[in-house]
Amino acid sequence: MTGNAYDIDIWGLLVALAMVAVAAGISELMRINIGKTLLWSACRALLQLCAMGFIIGYVIRANNVFLVFAVIAVMLVAAVQITLSRAKGVPKGLAGPVLLSLTITMLLMISLVTELVVRPHPWYAPQLVVPLTGMLLGNTVSALAVGLSRFYESMNERRDEIDTLLALGSTAWEAARPSIVSSIRLGLLPTTATLASCGIVTIPGMMAGQVIAGGDPLEAAKYQFVVFAAIAALTLVADSLIMAMVYRTCFTADDQYKPPEMR
């Protein structure tokens, strides 16, 4: 794009794949038995990334607002599916709340970061909106999956405590609050850790990409910060929203504790 980028040719891809193959081979020899999965995942990643590259390329060239939102819609649905498959021990019927909380945060992301901070022309600039959504979803998906798993696990562990609290006259919210707090904290842990370590231990992927593609490192840093800040804030929003929507699944309409088998 900027001219001084170093393109990767087909041989480059093969070298990368060969590296994985060698590593997989060694692991097979050492009987770690991870070689097959590693190789398979690498091939999948290559295909998925290339497909993504094609699609984003097409969307950017088409520059059509409906197409942009269609791609985002597909990403959202996939994100819901991945969240639910990763979250352990959650009841059925959470697809709606997860989709709603992801959609709200995604819309906030687009309206705040894109329209307030970057202000591109046209306002739906696909080269900005699609990757931003992708990064946001990547983060919120894992935060939600961890948060949901932790919430239900904690609600099961705290069963006696919750019954005691309810007996003392607490509302469902008051009884669930410690679990909500601990699950949001756990869900946000990776995000805060990334914020604290970036620039010292790691060069974050987005900034690295811009630098490799020949962008100004300081510009890249500013971009990276805006994106990180937005992701951190919005992950908290997404986690809080989902908790507010699902904590009631652990209680009956009469504010009684609902054991896991009844949810």
Next chain:
Amino acid sequence: MSNTEKVFTANGVTCIVPAQGERRTIFENLEFAIAPGEIVDLVGPSGSGKSSLLTAFARLNPHTTGSFALDGHDSGKFTPQQWRHEVAYLPQKPILPGETVAEAIRLPFTLAIRAGAVEGDSQDGAATAAGATTAADTAAPHRIGKVGLGRRFVALFRNNDQQARKLLTDQKIRMTLDAMGCEDIDLDRPPHDLSGGQAARVSLARTLLTEPKVLLADEVDAGLDDENAEKVADIMAAAASGGMAIIRIRHRPPDGRAFRIVTLANGILSEQAGKQA
């Protein structure tokens, strides 16, 4: 005790639990009533549903149905929180969240039902010692009805801990515990360090300080030595003499404090007079 002045009545109490795909009826259509100041012992073989009956009374059990009334008011007119404020279930296992014993005892007063209700008139809400409960007539009047959304939103941001400290001071807790014969319990210790007997008494004190009209004590003296069991029984007898109606699940031999002994077996409640009437 005449039949007309019952504080709590229960009718048509039924408990059906799902068991291996089937629905098993534990008890059906039970009736029960208790007068203020009365102590009733609930006995029966294990698995007969004694705990389920008590949790049903407190509207805590999702497997039970029935109609309940407090002072003639139907339970449907109360929010679950308002109901449990007056009909308090005391679980067998003492669970005392908090850094210190004082914090654990203050827990009920950090909840919106109490911290939110008594803004301003903080003296009388929790002021009477549990030993000498002057019944809830003098305390904050019955609040029956729905809680508004606005109020609930405000409650999200209120610092209930400070409110609780005002409602129930350390001094007040100390006095109450001493009056209960719990001089041995240090308020600043973490609840973990308490012995089984001490934890049971702290748990009892916590519920008594909330001044319910009906106390549902689920085998509170199980696992205690005779001395501690006696102390617990004394504390409850003192509360009853102040007007609290108390139902106790017990496995120990009768201690002469119950007015009536009610047996739950094979889904049927049967009654005999207590040792002292």
